[in-house]
Amino acid sequence: MKEKRRSTRGSRKDDIRPLEGLALSIKPFDLDRAVAEWTRGLRRSEALEDGAIAELVAHVRDEVEDLIQQGRSPEEAFGEVTGLLEGLETIGAEYYKTKARGFLSPSSLRPAGFSIALFLNSIKVSFRKMRRQKWYSLITVTGLAAGMACSILILLWVRDELSYDRFHANAGKIYRVIMEDHRAEGISFHPWLPFPLGPALKNEFPEIAAVSRWAPEDMVVRYGDEAHTENRFLTVDLAFFEMFSFRFVEGSPALALADPKSIVIRDTMTQKYFGEEDPVGKVLNLSGRADLVVSGVVHIPENSDFQFDFFFSFQAYPLFGVDLAAYEADWKSNNYQFYLLLEEGSSAEGLERKISSFLKPRNPDRERILRLQPLSRTHLYNPDGTDGAMRYVHIFSLIAASVLLIACVNFMNLATARFEGRAREVGLRKTLGGSRGQLIRQFFTESLLHSALGLAASLVFVASALPFFNQLLGRRLTFDLAHAGLVGRIAAIALFAGLASGLYPALLLSSFPPARVIRSGAHPGGRSVRLRQVLVVFQFAVSTLLIIGTLVVNSQIAFIKGRDIGMAKNDIVYLQMQKKSRDSVDVLRQELLKHPGIASVSSSSQLPFDIVSWLGYLDWEGRPADRQVYFAFISVDHDFARTCGLSFLLGRDFSRDIPADAGSFIINETAYRQMGIEDLIGRELDFQGLKGPIIGVVRDFTNRHMTDAVAPLVMTTSTRNAARSYLLLRLKPGDPSAALTYFREVWGKINPGFPCEYRFLDESFNSLYVNEGRLSRIFFAFAALAVFISGLGLVGLSLYMAEEKTKEIGVRRVLGASPWKIISFFSLNFAKLVLVANLIAWPVAYAIMHKWLGDYAYRTSIHPWLFLAAAALGMGIAFLSVGYQTFRAATANPVDSLRYE
């Protein structure tokens, strides 16, 4: 019909139609426009499907046309037809009457069948709705975006964690050998084994195809003028590069280490030493003791636990003056790890049974059982099989899921909160023949659309936040959407978010009997209000949990940093020495002490706060039969205690004036207590055959990571068991630059060719706790996100509440309530929920964090104020989120709000 504007004269007073959209008009009547207006009115109500609206419009057109042919003016005809149709309420009621009499069967859950048109229609309707409810949509989408970004980042991290050393072609057949060591004080599991064990096992058991031992080293590497101390050396057996599939940039894995004089370097190291030159064939000098020829350049991926820069073979040991035969005969020291490669088709369980008691004949007194740990588990699990990094994979996955759920809750809450408004729509739609399945689909389309928009935003966010996240984690994660597996998982996250968000609203809204809504306008509120409260409680409980987690981790870090570690760590610099420079320590000390800025100089075999060398059980004079102490040891010189600021509990320090001190010992407080004799001073200690008196007991200093208790320690000036590779300089307080310049000069003069690469002791101490720092920052980031999203949800709810309760607020104001009273009334409702959330979160947080702290031998207590702080923060967020909207509503003129209603 191309009915062109037929105008009628003037306007009629009955132009005011019950339907919105047909406004008072004094302009000539325009039928097309009137119909368009009327249609818009129908659309706005959301009660009718687009198809139904189109059909109604066609109907109206037909009838109007008919009436015009019968002689009515277009305006009269239109008025008559639409007047008959009355408002939407009437339309719905009309439609409803037919069904209510049971003439037609009730609508079923049977899906209406998929059609593209229907799907597109759903999307169109959803978009229209989102546009109309900008604020709610913005809140939901922002929350979902934040939640999904968090999940995607964690997903990237988890994927990376789970991918460690899985890329090796033999990954499924490589096992690490673990020792289950039964000692008086308990069983310990560790991968440190005697040097000859690997080859011995391979000779004995045909199931083993290959074995490679390995031990980390540090060396000074020199090439031309370049000389650096390198800590990431790995000595391996020849089979190493054949067992593990590291890609060779140059050279071949099979031949790289065939010549004992060869060395393989990592691709990231070539630039540092060789610039643009081809590294292969170049000679590197190691610690001034051996020259090795670069035979290959290897690429070590980030997701490997073999983060080493230089690889050479044990066959090169003789070049360093090491007696390899003596090593091959040493079954006592446990200083080597090794991996074995199983023959195709052999069973690991079977082999484990066979090798388990292999060490027994070599040391019958001690129960030492060999176990196998698959390569795929070495990164994630501890040697004893308990969760290592896997624990954090679980914790962070759980946190990511919780944060995502918090975001889904926002959708659920805002969707059900606006229920009253939609109940009528739903009722109408049902009577219009929309099946339950159709309705459910419409709601899911809506939630999925929100999640799709959230996903788009989150991808942008992830891409831009990844560098910061990497910095936070100390990783180099990549976000490569070309990877199908990753895309699938991200899609799954978005799908999960969409479905989780839509599920409850869809079921609740569509299960609802239309008769009740249409007839009475009653809202089905009860159930959804309660659920909304439960969900808000859930959001705040998770947020509180994360806040408390962050606070506890932070207070533990503060505790560690602030704890008296029983020694000085400030103003001390140290330097790792090689054999040649070690021999010059006495000369160095004499020269260095000439500078007024240097207080003392000492050397030791290990850093005092990171002692990893164990001697084993020692005997001492008068040892009670039931006493056994497993000793750690450190080799030091006479100035060690003074340089490190150790204090004495009993006895005295080593003295240069007493020659006999070369054979005497100092122990620490823990050892003293464990040894169980009060008058220990002067008693003889048997240091594996080296016997001498105990001359002093130092007060405990933190000699290991604080997850472990202080180890019983014996200090000796003997270098029989370990070389003193660390030079320690204690500087006088104040500007160290002059003293350090002097140090470099002296060092360069005495040890030419050896780099003076010193470090500050406190920095190295802090780097032991870098993981705790990361954990706290990650916790903080998650907690902030969770709080942000939960806060957003409250903003949405209060927005809704302020809209909904305008009248109530108005009435209260008219009756004399002050705005503040109203604000506190409404805020208190939310505050109650936050309080309940806290009460739920507290015991859970306490249990979890108590367990976490249980890992530390030295730990802070969980102060009650942490919980109160978390509660206060939650309350603060709630008041801020709710307060503003209520404030606006409460301070508005009550007359306006009443009129509005």
Add this chain to the structure above:
Amino acid sequence: MISRALIAASTKPLLLSILQDGESYGYQIIKKMRTLSGGHLDWSFGMLYPVLHRLEKDGLIASEWKLSEKGRLRKYYRLTEAGILELEREKVQWLTVHDVFARLWKKPEAVT
């Protein structure tokens, strides 16, 4: 005036019967019914469309949007195979009822 119950019961067979002559659209159906019943059966669109949708969903009729001769879109309904069968069943039932009434009302005097 025809009772609501009867309207409800007769809507489906009436609709199917109207469509057995060929496809039609909402307003035309209402008009036709008005004419055929002499104004006694005045269906409102609010009653008609839900029934049409339901019948379509039950597979008795099918619909199609078409351009009218004036270039406007209209939704046309027509009977499906299932609809034709359903109409036959309905016919049998209504004729049975009709026959009974016819017999009953033909000779009321004879009974007394």
